[in-house]
Amino acid sequence: MAPSIQEIYHDTVDHTTPNVKRSSSSFDPNDISINARPCDLGRVSGLIDDIASYNWGDIDFSTDRNARISLLSKARSLVAALETPRETLLRHIGAETSNLYTIVIGIETNLFREMAKDNGSPKTATHLAEAISFDPDLLRRILRHLASMNHIIQTGEDEYRPNNFSKALTTSPLAGSYQFYRDICIPAMSNLNKWLKTKSYQSPTTVIDNPFTFGHQTSQTLFEMVASTAKNTEIFNDHMVAYCQGHPAWCSESVYPAADRLISGFDPTPLPDGSDPVLLVDIGGNVGHDLQTFISQHPSHPGRLVLQDLPSVIAVAPPSLTSPLPNGKHIQLQEHDFFTPQPVVGARTYYMHHIMHDWPDAKCVSILTQIKKAMKPGYSRLLINEQVIPEKKASWETTYLDLYMMVLFGARERTEKEWRRLLEDGCGLKILGVYGPGGGVEGIVECEVALEEGEGSMRYDGY
Numbered sequence: 001m002a003p004s005i006q007e008i009y010h011d012t013v014d015h016t017t018p019n020v021k022r023s024s025s026s027f028d029p030n031d032i033s034i035n036a037r038p039c040d041l042g043r044v045s046g047l048i049d050d051i052a053s054y055n056w057g058d059i060d061f062s063t064d065r066n067a068r069i070s071l072l073s074k075a076r077s078l079v080a081a082l083e084t085p086r087e088t089l090l091r092h093i094g095a096e097t098s099n100l101y102t103i104v105i106g107i108e109t110n111l112f113r114e115m116a117k118d119n120g121s122p123k124t125a126t127h128l129a130e131a132i133s134f135d136p137d138l139l140r141r142i143l144r145h146l147a148s149m150n151h152i153i154q155t156g157e158d159e160y161r162p163n164n165f166s167k168a169l170t171t172s173p174l175a176g177s178y179q180f181y182r183d184i185c186i187p188a189m190s191n192l193n194k195w196l197k198t199k200s201y202q203s204p205t206t207v208i209d210n211p212f213t214f215g216h217q218t219s220q221t222l223f224e225m226v227a228s229t230a231k232n233t234e235i236f237n238d239h240m241v242a243y244c245q246g247h248p249a250w251c252s253e254s255v256y257p258a259a260d261r262l263i264s265g266f267d268p269t270p271l272p273d274g275s276d277p278v279l280l281v282d283i284g285g286n287v288g289h290d291l292q293t294f295i296s297q298h299p300s301h302p303g304r305l306v307l308q309d310l311p312s313v314i315a316v317a318p319p320s321l322t323s324p325l326p327n328g329k330h331i332q333l334q335e336h337d338f339f340t341p342q343p344v345v346g347a348r349t350y351y352m353h354h355i356m357h358d359w360p361d362a363k364c365v366s367i368l369t370q371i372k373k374a375m376k377p378g379y380s381r382l383l384i385n386e387q388v389i390p391e392k393k394a395s396w397e398t399t400y401l402d403l404y405m406m407v408l409f410g411a412r413e414r415t416e417k418e419w420r421r422l423l424e425d426g427c428g429l430k431i432l433g434v435y436g437p438g439g440g441v442e443g444i445v446e447c448e449v450a451l452e453e454g455e456g457s458m459r460y461d462g463y
């Protein structure tokens with residue numbers, strides 16, 4: 001039997017086996033032998049039984065995402081329970097930090113491209129070192145570590161081949177993401193402790209004073225830093241593409257039924273200047289991947305599609321974006337700063353993906369206010385595609401992103417209650433529904449202008 005949707009992102013059962021003594025029951029802080037005993041032995045046999053109770057052999061993991069994530073989550077729990085504190089420590093501080101930096105070396109020296117040549121056939125370290133002009137002894141040491149972490153496969157003495165992960169490192173979304181985190185994000189996270197100490201452990205709440213500005217010793221925001229060089233723009237855009245891959249399509253039946261919710265109520269009457277009315281504006285839409293998803297799901301959609309972002313991003317949107325769509329139309333590219341008045345008035349849909357989580361509440365209110373002024377009450381819908389953090393058992397994909405939004409922007413991911421407070425109390429919008437594939441990792445909050453209350457009643461201070 002396949003796991004249910006509730007079981008996807010975490011284990012729903014406390015797998016503790018009653019007759020196994022928990023190490024915490026006899027905890028003595030002076031007894032350092034605890035470091036060499038499994039982290040949660042009491043869960044081990046329950047987790048093994050739980051994994052064994054499914055017919056995993058009947059499942060096609062290349063297509064069944066829910067089953068794959070469920071098994072991964074159980075397997076991770078099992079590893080965490082079996083590992084000793086010492087092993088967890090060394091993996092965290094030693095093995096995983098070494099991974100990050102050696103993987104970036106492999107990307108920047110074309111190591112993984114070399115390994116992928118000839119259909120990924122096994123190659124010696126000596127051969128690879130010569131091909132990428134690298135110290136052979138150092139390369140051997142790096143390859144040995146990457147193989148021990150399962151990122152490449154050792155096929156013989158001094159001989160390695162790539163697996164699907166190391167082959168994927170030759171693609172720009174993964175390669176750029178590693179560089180983006182190394183150059184832009186890690187310097188912020190690695191300064192979290194120092195920053196918090198200077199602020200007596202109070203949350204950052206502004207984009208101009210947070211671990212990012214402190215770590216980089218800059219007065220720039222992350223987006224200003226990203227826009228400041230072509231390389232930064234490229235690696236940021238690569239990361240957005242990588243991050244968005246592999247999620248169910250946002251506008252599909254299983255996530256948000258766009259045909260029923262948007263297309264069926266669309267008014268096709270031409271605008272006073274004779275132009276086609278707008279069906280969907282993707283605000284801060286980056287290089288257009290979400291609009292492309294919309295087109296692939298709804299190829300014969302009516303109305304216009306508009307992609308808005310900062311000039312530096314619109315300038316690098318792929319030319320294929322503006323080529324004719326299956327319905328003979330094309331995406332309109334528009335430079336737009338979302339803190340200024342929204343130029344598209346009365347569209348059926350305003351859509352934002354990964355925008356609100358980049359900004360503290362006060363800035364979100366400014367952005368939302370500009371959109372609300374352009375919305376036609378009773379007709380326009382605002383879709384916010386973001387995490388809706390479950391009140392219990394949030395997944396790691398949610399929790400890490402929440403912390404990164406805090407260090408990079410003084411911002412946050414939000415629970416449904418926090419969305420209601422921001423959108424309804426703060427901006428005078430009405431939430432019509434919260435949609436999503438389950439698990440809380442991505443959700444669509446659908447709103448319209450609240451007819452009875454013109455403005456929100458909350459006050460948000462600060463930058």
Ligand SMILES: C[S@@+](CC[C@H](N)C(=O)[O-])C[C@H]1O[C@@H](n2cnc3c(N)ncnc32)[C@H](O)[C@@H]1O
Binds near residue numbers: 240241287313338339
């Ligand atoms: C986290 S990315 C999300 C991109 C895209 N919506 C997605 O989900 O992949 C945030 C986007 O907001 C854009 N952005 C940042 N500040 C902006 C502003 N003031 N006006 C318009 N877009 C902005 C960035 O350029 C970037 O493309």
